[in-house]
Amino acid sequence: xxxxxxxxxxxxxxxxxxxxxxxxxxxxxxxxxxxxxxxxxxxxxxxxxxxxxxxxxxxxxxxxxxxxxxxxxxxxxxxxxxxxxxxxxxxxxxxxxxxxxxxxxx
Amino acid sequence: xxxxxxxxxxxxxxxxxxxxxxxxxxxxxxxxxxxxxxxxxxxxxxxxxxxxxxxxxxxxxxxxxxxxxxxxxxxxxxxxxxxxxxxxxxxxxxxxxxxxxxxxxxxxxxxxxxxxxxxxxxxxxxxxxxxxxxxxxxxxxxxxxxxxxxxxxxxxxxxxxxxxxxxxxxxxxxxxxxxxxxxxxxxxxxxxxxxxxxxxxxxxxxxxxxxxxxxxxxxxxxxxxxxxxxxxxxxxxxxxxxxxxxxxxxxxxxxxxxxxxxxxxxxxxxxxxxxxxxxxxxxxxxxxxxxxxxxxxxxxxxxxxxxxxxxxxxxxxxxxxxxxxxxxxxxxxxxxxxxxxxxxxxxxxxxxxxxxxxxxxxxxxxxxxxxxxxxxxxxxxxxxxxxxxxxxxxxxxxxxxxxxxxxxxxxxxxxxxxxxxxxxxxxxxxxxxxxxxxxxxxxxxxxxxxxxxxxxxxxxxxxxxxxxxxxxxxxxxxxxxxxxxxxxxxxxxxxxxxxxxxxxxxxxxxxxxxxxxxxxxxxxxxxxxxxxxxx
Numbered sequence: 001x002x003x004x005x006x007x008x009x010x011x012x013x014x015x016x017x018x019x020x021x022x023x024x025x026x027x028x029x030x031x032x033x034x035x036x037x038x039x040x041x042x043x044x045x046x047x048x049x050x051x052x053x054x055x056x057x058x059x060x061x062x063x064x065x066x067x068x069x070x071x072x073x074x075x076x077x078x079x080x081x082x083x084x085x086x087x088x089x090x091x092x093x094x095x096x097x098x099x100x101x102x103x104x105x106x
Numbered sequence: 107x108x109x110x111x112x113x114x115x116x117x118x119x120x121x122x123x124x125x126x127x128x129x130x131x132x133x134x135x136x137x138x139x140x141x142x143x144x145x146x147x148x149x150x151x152x153x154x155x156x157x158x159x160x161x162x163x164x165x166x167x168x169x170x171x172x173x174x175x176x177x178x179x180x181x182x183x184x185x186x187x188x189x190x191x192x193x194x195x196x197x198x199x200x201x202x203x204x205x206x207x208x209x210x211x212x213x214x215x216x217x218x219x220x221x222x223x224x225x226x227x228x229x230x231x232x233x234x235x236x237x238x239x240x241x242x243x244x245x246x247x248x249x250x251x252x253x254x255x256x257x258x259x260x261x262x263x264x265x266x267x268x269x270x271x272x273x274x275x276x277x278x279x280x281x282x283x284x285x286x287x288x289x290x291x292x293x294x295x296x297x298x299x300x301x302x303x304x305x306x307x308x309x310x311x312x313x314x315x316x317x318x319x320x321x322x323x324x325x326x327x328x329x330x331x332x333x334x335x336x337x338x339x340x341x342x343x344x345x346x347x348x349x350x351x352x353x354x355x356x357x358x359x360x361x362x363x364x365x366x367x368x369x370x371x372x373x374x375x376x377x378x379x380x381x382x383x384x385x386x387x388x389x390x391x392x393x394x395x396x397x398x399x400x401x402x403x404x405x406x407x408x409x410x411x412x413x414x415x416x417x418x419x420x421x422x423x424x425x426x427x428x429x430x431x432x433x434x435x436x437x438x439x440x441x442x443x444x445x446x447x448x449x450x451x452x453x454x455x456x457x458x459x460x461x462x463x464x465x466x467x468x469x470x471x472x473x474x475x476x477x478x479x480x481x482x483x484x485x486x487x488x489x490x491x492x493x494x495x496x497x498x499x500x501x502x503x504x505x506x507x508x509x510x511x512x513x514x515x516x517x518x519x520x521x522x523x524x525x526x527x528x529x530x531x532x533x534x535x536x537x538x539x540x541x542x543x544x545x546x547x548x549x550x551x552x553x554x555x556x557x558x559x560x561x562x563x564x565x566x567x568x569x570x571x572x573x574x575x576x577x578x579x580x581x582x583x584x585x586x587x588x589x590x591x592x593x594x595x596x597x598x599x600x601x602x603x604x605x606x607x608x609x610x611x612x613x614x615x616x617x618x619x620x621x622x623x624x625x626x627x628x629x630x631x632x633x634x635x636x637x638x639x640x641x
Contacts, residue, residue: 039284046291
């Protein structure tokens with residue numbers, strides 16, 4: 001007995017919406033980063049679910065699962081770069097509030 | 107058919123450029139001449155190889171991809187199409203231009219190999235986009251370039267403005283990637299496959315409301331890739347990033363990585379026509395027509411109000427993306443050829459223009475448009491080149507910018523129906539854009555540097571400009587001698603590599619503008635195959 005696809009899609013849809021909401025409302029660099037990761041995880045969840053319920057030519061294949069693994073690696077790479085930027089930024093300005101990043105507007 | 111290893115020569119060269127440059131860094135080789143020339147040589151070799159694969163006359167003996175593989179369909183996640191190869195040539199030209207011009211930058215302790223290594227990695231990503239025949243492969247390639255460019259913007263770690271630009275670029279980039287992948291996951295769910303050929307040929311599966319899910323996925327992909335192309339509701343980051351990034355990086359972002367986003371959009375949406383085949387094709391056309399019109403209008407209107415050169419160029423770059431999106435909305439071979447030609451033009455125009463801004467910044471000219479007053483008298487060759495590039499951006503005849511725009515607008519008129527409004531909107535926008543380009547031309551040529559009352563004409567610049575213009579001894583007499591001296595002083599001040607890169611951009615814009623036939627033939631052939639056999 002397995003979880004129905006609709007349930008998984010609802011969960012991933014909720015995660016996606018949550019992530020977008022976080023990106024739009026948070027003002028701290030790291031919290032925005034986490035929100036973006038939530039969106040990525042929604043995508044990963046989708047890939048795994050669709051891999052299980054695959055309708056098309058690759059039915060029963062592991063394409064979706066392998067994509068999920070690749071995406072985990074991609075997310076880690078992105079976070080590494082993001083944290084490097086955070087470190088440099090914090091060292092230079094002492095704040096992680098993106099609302100204070102207004103030097104480039106005039 | 108087996109793909110010979112040699113077919114990946116351009117990608118291998120870009121990868122070698124990246125890895126060996128980082129190795130050089132580890133070995134302590136950090137002279138700009140050594141590291142930079144190495145990258146430049148590898149880019150030239152890769153460009154020759156790509157042009158060989160395209161059977162461009164003098165280079166065709168260097169072809170590495172067997173003829174039977176080009177335009178014959180996907181091999182796994184990869185495909186050799188003449189369209190992708192042509193865009194690879196565009197990407198390589200952009201990287202070559204920036205790498206070559208950067209030879210004139212000053213020596214940095216640690217930064218030189220980092221800059222060239224990241225540039226090579228970004229180039230690798232763009233090349234892979236040109237090869238991809240699979241949605242996930244495509245998005246991962248886009249991400250290779252994306253991550254390299256986030257770091258590239260911030261490679262000068264002590265520069266607060268660059269760091270802020272990098273932060274904005276990173277957040278927007280990561281968000282757009284996440285949204286793209288979410289969209290891709292829905293498309294995978296609808297089709298059970300991520301191969302673009304499946305999207306092309308098969309209808310979405312009916313199991314889980316396939317068509318609607320594919321449409322939502324496609325919409326999210328549009329948003330995600332729209333950020334990369336700086337299409338208008340998703341353009342906010344571009345101006346700040348171009349403004350804050352080091353000048354040569356801005357040149358690469360405008361010339362290289364933006365073209366990559368455009369190709370990604372083209373590839374995805376040429377493949378996804380099957381979703382819209384079921385009676386709602388108009389939705390796709392309306393969506394992209396709207397995106398194109400809004401993008402060019404907003405870009406142009408905001409460019410009119412800018413006071414600083416880089417922001418003006420950034421907004422004009424957004425409006426140029428709008429013109430190129432017309433080609434996507436019309437989606438005929440002629441319009442895609444026009445988009446390709448415009449992309450070539452855009453590499454030369456935006457690359458050259460940002461390099462000119464970099465050159466002027468290096469001799470102490472400010473970033474405000476007013477600071478460029480009288481440069482036509484002190485730096486004749488580069489200012490004339492910049493003027494040519496601006497005229498080309500405005501679409502004045504005899505330049506490549508005109509050829510590209512003409513081709514795009516003509517294809518919209520040819521396609522009949524409501525597309526003619528796209529051509530009209532494009533023409534109106536071109537007319538508007540002439541205003542802000544002409545304003546820069548007026549300031550550079552009609553205003554004398556000495557008449558400045560605010561004293562923004564810094565002593566450093568006056569000093570650099572003087573040796574040629576002012577101090578040629580009267581005994582030399584002839585104005586010819588004075589002119590020669592002026593050019594020599596200009597080259598000395600700006601650096602030979604940067605000077606020749608800017609002049610070469612302008613020269614190519616004119617040459618290809620007067621004799622565009624070979625380029626048009628290439629683009630037409632590639633676009634016809636692209637629409638016939640798929641991405």
